[in-house]
Amino acid sequence: MDKFVTFRGTVAPLFRANIDTDQIIPKQFLTRIERTGYGAFLFNDWRFNPDGSKKADFVLNDDRFSGASILVAGPNFGCGSSREHAAWSILDHGFKVVIAPSFGDIFYSNSLKNGLLPIRLDNFLVEELAARAEGSAALQLTIDLEDRLVSDDKGRLAAFEIDDFRRYCLINGLDDIGLTLQHEDRISAFEAKMGR
Amino acid sequence: MSTLYDKIWDRHLVHQEEGKPALIYIDLHLIHEVTSPQAFEGLRLAGRSLRRPDRTFATIDHAIPTINRNLPFKDPIAAQQVATLRDNCREFGVKLYDLDRVEQGIIHVFGPEQGLTHPGMTIVCGDSHTSTHGAFGALAFGIGTSEVEHVFATQCLQQARSKNFRINVEGELPFGVTAKDVILGIINQIGMGGATGHVIEYTGSAIRGLSMEGRMTVCNMSIEGGARAGLIAPDETTFEYLKGRPFAPKGEAWEKAVDDWSGLATDEDAAFDKFAEIDANSLEPFVTWGTSPDMSVKITGAVPELSDARDSGEASSFERMYEYMGLEPATPIEKIGIDRAFIGSCTNARIEDLRAAAKVAKGYKVSSGVNAMVVPGSMQIKQQAEEEGIAEILTDAGFEWRDAGCSMCLAMNEDVLAPGERCASTSNRNFEGRQGRGGRTHLVSPTMAAAAAIAGHFVDVRDWKFKS
Numbered sequence: 001m002d003k004f005v006t007f008r009g010t011v012a013p014l015f016r017a018n019i020d021t022d023q024i025i026p027k028q029f030l031t032r033i034e035r036t037g038y039g040a041f042l043f044n045d046w047r048f049n050p051d052g053s054k055k056a057d058f059v060l061n062d063d064r065f066s067g068a069s070i071l072v073a074g075p076n077f078g079c080g081s082s083r084e085h086a087a088w089s090i091l092d093h094g095f096k097v098v099i100a101p102s103f104g105d106i107f108y109s110n111s112l113k114n115g116l117l118p119i120r121l122d123n124f125l126v127e128e129l130a131a132r133a134e135g136s137a138a139l140q141l142t143i144d145l146e147d148r149l150v151s152d153d154k155g156r157l158a159a160f161e162i163d164d165f166r167r168y169c170l171i172n173g174l175d176d177i178g179l180t181l182q183h184e185d186r187i188s189a190f191e192a193k194m195g196r
Numbered sequence: 197m198s199t200l201y202d203k204i205w206d207r208h209l210v211h212q213e214e215g216k217p218a219l220i221y222i223d224l225h226l227i228h229e230v231t232s233p234q235a236f237e238g239l240r241l242a243g244r245s246l247r248r249p250d251r252t253f254a255t256i257d258h259a260i261p262t263i264n265r266n267l268p269f270k271d272p273i274a275a276q277q278v279a280t281l282r283d284n285c286r287e288f289g290v291k292l293y294d295l296d297r298v299e300q301g302i303i304h305v306f307g308p309e310q311g312l313t314h315p316g317m318t319i320v321c322g323d324s325h326t327s328t329h330g331a332f333g334a335l336a337f338g339i340g341t342s343e344v345e346h347v348f349a350t351q352c353l354q355q356a357r358s359k360n361f362r363i364n365v366e367g368e369l370p371f372g373v374t375a376k377d378v379i380l381g382i383i384n385q386i387g388m389g390g391a392t393g394h395v396i397e398y399t400g401s402a403i404r405g406l407s408m409e410g411r412m413t414v415c416n417m418s419i420e421g422g423a424r425a426g427l428i429a430p431d432e433t434t435f436e437y438l439k440g441r442p443f444a445p446k447g448e449a450w451e452k453a454v455d456d457w458s459g460l461a462t463d464e465d466a467a468f469d470k471f472a473e474i475d476a477n478s479l480e481p482f483v484t485w486g487t488s489p490d491m492s493v494k495i496t497g498a499v500p501e502l503s504d505a506r507d508s509g510e511a512s513s514f515e516r517m518y519e520y521m522g523l524e525p526a527t528p529i530e531k532i533g534i535d536r537a538f539i540g541s542c543t544n545a546r547i548e549d550l551r552a553a554a555k556v557a558k559g560y561k562v563s564s565g566v567n568a569m570v571v572p573g574s575m576q577i578k579q580q581a582e583e584e585g586i587a588e589i590l591t592d593a594g595f596e597w598r599d600a601g602c603s604m605c606l607a608m609n610e611d612v613l614a615p616g617e618r619c620a621s622t623s624n625r626n627f628e629g630r631q632g633r634g635g636r637t638h639l640v641s642p643t644m645a646a647a648a649a650i651a652g653h654f655v656d657v658r659d660w661k662f663k664s
Contacts, residue, residue, distance in 0.1 A: 017513055018388055018488050021626040027608045032257050032278050035341075044631045048460035050615070074509070077424060079628060081606075083231065084340035101390055102389055105424050106324060110340035140519040142542075145424040163356065165216045176342070177244070180350045183211050183219060185446040187247075190210045190221055196351075 002143055002156050003173035004049075009069030009096065011139040012059050015130035019073055020080035021107060025089045033088045038085055039092030047182045060093075065133075070141055072130045073100040075123060078107025097143055100151070112166050114177060119160045145171060154166065197463040199360045200429050201395045204335040204460070208318045209353055217354040218356070223317040224251055225347050226303050229281040230258040230608070231322030235345035236284040247351045250290040251310060256281060256295055257302045259608045262571050262598035265295055270610060288348075292337060301600040304328040308412065309574055311441025315430035315457040320347060325624065326425075327418040331411035331458050332438070333430035335395070338419065349592040359469040361394035362462075365402040367476030371386025372658035374552070375410030375639035376544060376622065378402065378474070380419040380482035380492045386472055388490045391423035391519045394465045394470060398428050402476035408437040408544045416543045417624050420489040432529055447628045483529050483654055484626050484639040486517035491626075492639070495656045501525040521636050522616065529654050531637070536619040537562075537649035538573030538631070539595075539642050541605035544622035547577050547584075549642040556584040556646040558661030562594035563652030569596040570610070573604040588652060593650070607631045620648040 001196040029041040044182065047058050054061040059096045061167045064169060071090065077100040078086060087110040090098065101123040103111075121129075142151045169176070179189075190196070198206070211219040225248075227565040232254075239246065246252065260272040269275035293299045298308060303327055307313045313329045317334035320326060321345045329336035332472050343353055363382055383390075396418050399409075406414065416428030435454050440445045445453045480494040493500065499518075502525060505511035518525060521533070539545070539553050548574060562568045570590050572578040577601055580586045580594065591597050602609040605623035613635025614621055621646050626637040647657045 012302040016516075017509055020488075020625075020627045022606075022625070022630050026629055027606050028631070030230050030608060031271065031277050033237075033277055035234045035237070045633055048635065075458035076392070077420065079388060080324065080419075080625060082321075082322060082340055084234075084342060087340070102392060105339060105392060106387075107339055114339065141603065142514070159437065163217070176354060177346050177349045180219060180346065180352055180354060183352075184350075186211045186219070187221070187350060191351075194207075194221070196221065196223070 002049050004115055004117060004170040006142070006144045006146065007078055007096065010141055011070045011072050011129060011133040012065040012066065012068035013072050013130035013133040013142055014059050014072045015072065018076045018079055021078055021086040021104070022080055023085050024086040025083060029136060030083060030085055030194065032159040035088060037093060038089035039094065042089040042093045052056070059071045064138060064177060067094070069095055070097045070099060070143070071095050072126060073098060077103050079104035084110045087114045087116050099126055099129065107148040112170065115173070117143065117170065117172060119143070119150065120149070121158050125158055135171045146186060197466045199331060199466045199468065200397055200427055200460060200461045201358070201360055202466070204316055204512070205357060207316065208406045219352050219355050220318060220355045221322050221352055224252070224312060224319045225320040226319065226326070227252060227254045227344065228303050228323065229256050232343050232344055233277065233280045233503065234341050236288065239348055241299065244349045246288040246290070246348045251288045251351065252502045253307070253371065254281060254285050254290050255291070255293040255300050255303055256412040256608065258602045260295065260601045261609050262319040262603045262611060263470055264597045264602045265599050270621055272626070273608070292422060296470065298579060300576045302542045302545065302602055304416065305545060305577070307575065308332065308411060309441070309576060310437055311444035312378065314438070314453070315434060316460050320353065324419045325416050327423065328412050328416040329471065330415040330418065330426040331408060331428050332434055333457070335425055335427065337425040358395045359393055361391050361396045361423065361470040362468040363396055363398050363472045363474065365398065365400040365474045365476050366404055369402055369476050370407070372481055372643070373479045373494070373519060374641040375406050375413040375608065375645065377479055377482050378476070379414045380484070380489070382472070382474055383417065383490045384419045384482065384492045386421050386587050388420065388488050390569055391418065391421040394423055395425045395427060395528055398422045398426060400500065403428060404431065407548060408433055412546070413543055416471030419491065420624060424562050445564050472507065481641060481644050481657055483644065485521065485529070485538070486514070487520055487626055487628050489626060491517065495529055495654060497529055499525055499527045499529070500522050532655065533618070533651065533653040534566060534620045534638070534648050535617040537566060537568035537645050538571070538604045538615060538619055539569070539645050540573070540603050540619040541623035542573065542602070543572060543624045543641050545573030545577070545581070547580055550577065550621065551582050551584070552588050552591040553642040554647040555662060556643050556657065556660060557593040557595065558589050560593050560650045562649045566649050566652055568594065568649035569598055569604070571598045572600050574600045595649070604631050619652065620645045
């Protein structure tokens with residue numbers, strides 16, 4: 001997993017409630033056995049017509065947001081299916097951060113394990129960010145994971161909460177499995193004691 | 197004083213360090229073709245082994261055809277995915293219930309049916325409907341592929357503790373109201389994100405009165421309310437279901453297990469973080485009208501109007517849903533005609549579901565404009581239904597009778613709605629495009645789906661004229 005560094009990026013607004021993982025990556029792309037290359041299918045049915053042409057009114061087809069790396073979405077983002085392909089497709093498309101009022105539990109966990117930072121902010125703040133991003137000038141935000149801050153060019157906008165351990169893993173690009181295997185003796189002891 | 201969830205958690209705690217997630221032991225890992233290949237590949241790349249192949253079980257369900265399974269798959273990518281699962285199971289020593297086995301089926305139908313699911317266990321699978329197994333009083337939840345790899349390598353997961361949510365369903369279910377209507381009613385009440393961050397424990401006389409299959413239907417859709425898992429404390433109904441199944445304990449071990457399982461219950465004065473109460477007597481058959489599972493109304497109701505929305509955000513969701521679903525506000529549900537009916541999925545494809553559908557279908561014909569299919573949850577259920585004469589009743593009525601798989605619940609195979617087609621479906625999700633791009637899904641119980649298939653539109657199954 002890449003280390004997550006503080007960075008600045010452009011916001012793409014998609015402020016809809018309950019964007020489920022079926023919308024993020026429709027099932028027809030789940031038969032692949034790779035972990036990469038899903039960015040081309042991100043939001044496929046919203047982004048493309050059945051003939052493959054782009055839908056003009058979808059945010060990711062708007063030139064203003066072509067280089068966006070921060071997605072701002074409505075509440076309960078990533079609900080539904082556990083498919084990690086959702087996090088893979090968002091990252092592969094070039095996003096590093098998703099800001100939303102709330103997330104589906106499994107998506108939230110999947111994101112962190114892949115170096116995609118999900119940030120929860122109050123609903124009114126997220127809605128305001130989405131509205132600003134829709135405005136004439138591109139909205140650039142700076143995400144500081146170390147200090148847990150979201151800022152714009154004028155300064156600090158909001159602090160966000162994230163579990164300390166998860167933040168530490170993201171900043172250092174740590175591998176969960178490697179960390180757990182450090183407790184191999186404890187796992188073996190548990191198995192012996194509990195008859196597993 | 198602790199809850200059932202707390203008790204199962206504590207029994208599986210391998211290690212806990214201040215400021216870090218807990219390390220939880222996983223008793224049973226179920227896998228299928230779609231969310232495992234990248235996890236196996238990860239193991240290989242890191243040179244790691246699969247710690248407990250004996251606690252890992254595989255079947256094939258998501259991407260497979262439900263017809264002509266003896267022929268090569270039409271989809272070469274799906275064929276490769278299935279072949280990859282076979283290769284991986286062989287390489288890492290995992291027991292696979294392949295397409296030629298009578299045990300093969302939807303992973304969450306297969307596990308309980310084989311007696312793999314026991315009270316008090318921790319169970320994971322790379323599938324959000326793993327919550328199904330909570331019906332046995334097991335802590336069961338869906339995980340992503342990175343976590344699948346983590347369990348492969350360590351038989352553990354790093355987890356933060358969830359909050360406790362109790363949903364009490366008291367009373368007696370009226371005639372024609374099923375477990376599916378109970379869970380649709382619950383999700384309607386708590387909302388789609390209502391249980392996010394929580395594990396739900398379902399309690400109350402209406403829950404106790406459900407069969408194991410009904411309890412599985414309820415727990416199955418816990419995730420549609422955002423819950424990490426759903427739980428029902430084990431009781432005689434649970435033990436009766438499990439006894440004698442292939443992987444259930446036998447003899448003295450059985451007695452010991454039942455003794456232990458009998459203690460798996462929430463302490464009387466344990467505290468919950470959240471609580472909801474449902475009056476079972478007031479429930480009716482539900483039909484979803486929108487594109488999220490909480491958007492349901494009673495069969496006697498109508499598509500809600502914009503003024504029914506709780507806020508402007510919900511009103512704009514309503515507008516999107518009217519357009520996608522091709523529905524006008526205030527349309528009575530019974531006036532909505534259907535093109536397809538799908539009876540299947542890990543929510544409603546067990547033998548009791550098929551029996552209930554057959555009871556409705558007996559002596560009738562599927563409406564001429566409707567294509568209806570029944571996809572049993574496992575090949576064993578298919579066989580049983582054929583022996584009981586249920587299959588014959590359904591096929592005589594004009595239902596297609598398929599092989600086991602996830603099929604049109606998520607339409608990864610060729611069982612797909614055409615754009616604009618409207619379907620009465622016993623599955624769990626009515627998301628945009630879930631059953632096919634542009635397809636319109638209405639979630640209902642098996643009896644409501646069967647009745648709609650015959651009438652050509654939604655009808656109140658409580659008024660059905662059953663033929664014997």
